[in-house]
Amino acid sequence: MSAPHRTAEEIGRTAAGPRPVPSLGTQRAAADLSHVDTTLSNGLRVLAVRKATVPLVELRVWIPFAGEDKLHPATAEVLAETLLTGTARRDRIEIDADLALIGGDLASGVDPERLVITGTSLADGLPTMLDVLADALTGASYADAEVERERERLIERIAVSRTQPRTIAREALQKHRYGDHPVVREVPQAEDVAVVTPEQVRALHRASVLPRGSVLVIVGDIDPETVIGDLEKAFGGWASDRSAVRLPALPELAGGNVLLVPRAGAVQSQIRLSAQTVARTDPRYPAVQLANLVYGGYFSSRLVENIREDKGYTYSAHSGFEFTDKTAVVNVDADTATDATAAALMETRYELARLGLVPPTAEEVESVRQYAIGSLVTAASSQGGLAAQLSALAATGLGVEWLAGHPERLAAVTAEDVANAALEFFAPKRFTGVVVGDADVLAPKLTALGDVTVGEPA
């Protein structure tokens, strides 16, 4: 790079000097969504929304899928992996062929709270997608060979997953904050997966893949009125008097010591803090949402500007809501080099305290308000984004009205509301959490910092 060039200082200056940043123009509101929110005769709630930006449809089925049995996580995981691998009418390859020809895909995934099926296809292929999905929901065969093969793959994938620092940190956090509640069992144990039988998977399907209490969201180039009839017809055979199984209520999180979980030789540590907060239906939610954004919920937040842009301790620092059933917690995440970990934890706590004691300025509140409103509009501008938003809302009983009304709620929040939310919900003492990293190096500094215990989660 020796060609003739200006100096850095010359590059950063022009004869005209700095210019004023243009103000914002006037914003047009997003168009109202034409939609139907109803319940089919089998008890399945359906939220159908027309959004014809491209000739596609997006589908999300949310089935509460909790279980207390020791083998439940393993059986549920095998079920999710094999739900779409064969029925009386189609084998695995025929399912894939039928979907591929309509530019479609169906996939399922499970966690301790729910089974989710995600679908997409060209709009004119919707009848085929519904037929394949209904076929699986009512007649998935869980053939011995498919279950056996997916079990093997699952065990191999679990091995990969358990080497991911993020998985290790997540498991440690779950155990530390929720003990032995079923919610902690996110990645099943390999030895449990190894003993799951096809008959157990079929039994779990009969017992728990149920329409009543579940929600289907469909967004795209559809007519919401007529699609309800199509769904009623397609899913008529999927029926039961029982309701899908909800997760037992989570215990209220109490603040407590951060647990330092050893991971020998790690070059980077995971900081994961967590505190109870309010859910979307709480009148204080919009204020807490804005307080969270100021803290660490977007790039221009206090936490990111401090530990990334000022100090360079981390590439990724973030705080955000995690919703489970009708409750919510706020999680703070940062991955930092081993040398910087103790200082990063100190700054993370400092910013929590500062949020309450030096509350967000009017300028900070305006910034996060615009960000929150703008993000809603941007996310809702694509079919996939809208389907994801609505599916999350529908799972807690909310719908299009909540989405449409939220900008107004955000607009009504005052700086005082945000200050109160910050002081109440972001106090450092409310938080618990874990740090996963090289304990030999970290322990002396973290214990000196205080409110840190070393050990494996109970």
Added chain:
Amino acid sequence: MADPELVRFTLDNGLRVVLAPDATAPVVGVSVHYDVGFRSEPEGRTGFAHLFEHLMFQGSESLEKLAHFRYVQSSGGSFNGSTHPDYTDYFEVLPAAALERALFLEADRMRAPKLTQENLANQIDVVKEEIRLNVLNRPYGGFPWILLPPVLYSTFPNAHNGYGGFEDLEQATLDDCAAFFDTYYSPANAVLTVAGDFTVEEARELIEKHFGDVPHRPAPRRPSFAEPAPEGEVRGEHVDPHAPLPAVGVGYRMPDPINDLDGYLANLVLAGVLTDGDGSRLQQRLVHREPLVVDIGAGAGLFGPFEARDPDTFTITAIHPHEVSTDQVLAALDEELEKLAATPPEDQELKKVTARWAASLHSEHDKLVSRTLALGSFELLYGDASLVYRLAEKMSAVTAEAVSAAAKALRPDSRAVLVVRPGSSEQEGTEQ
């Protein structure tokens, strides 16, 4: 897909502009693509193009450090940038009311970025954390995009690590930054794209107002990165201390993405025939029937198709159990390629792949950020943003014979095979 309205023009300073108005939602996407990626960074400065991308967010003549992020986000928008083999992009998606502000932010840093020693040191730290997060502290980090190129290629631009070695990053100087900016970040070496809710007249006027006086500098001569394909099968090995299972990455040279687009597209269809869906040939055989691998994938490009000029890489990657050998996986792969080379795939097989491509192109188009970036990168690489709207049709026109020929060209005697072995090594190659 019906061709939406597309307006293209060039300012006097050489900045190419693509406008794609669409009033379906009150949002806009703005992107700037600079015609420089990590293949252009000099020896001894691996990772510099990406480090420089970080610095472009650190302030400009009218904007203090952090102001860029704050202005975008307080307008309700989001932003990012990314560094690719042959270009670097910067983008914002915002409520339509913030269009002028976004144009101002991009123009200000194109005209006069504030490059300081302090920000350089801070961003070297941040980039090192990014590399620890994405490469050093996770299983299969950098697989295959960092690990495969040095096996397949022998010249520095194609073979080196685009994230950079720590020792190179630490040696980057402010003068390097100034030279890089003056050489590559000229308006004549860039494409500005605006998509979403605006009128063409309004956008033209605002673009002229904010970018019109960015001084012209000549675009640099674009070097050829051509090099001969490997003679024989070249093998490399990497020990991954975090990986629980072995993996293999196979790299082949493929048709010139720009000058042989039809050949390139045939390779994309081939990738689908091989690994897209349970019914694809390698999934069926290697994942389910035999089964030799846990997961397998095939595709073009280090991060995806359409983001590099020649030479580009066709990759096949698989994670497999300890008891399966690399050669078993390769033997099955070669057998399947030979079958395709001998007998072209059925029409139905092609239809499955091209229908899924059509749907995924629609889906990309529906996301404003992807649409904006695709228009910009096609304008930059192909000189024709509208090609984005003809891709689905071109994919559907790929013949079974072309796919068969593409399979035939993936020869075992001219490829790279990277073996990833689980295990602890004293020190990872990338971190010194």
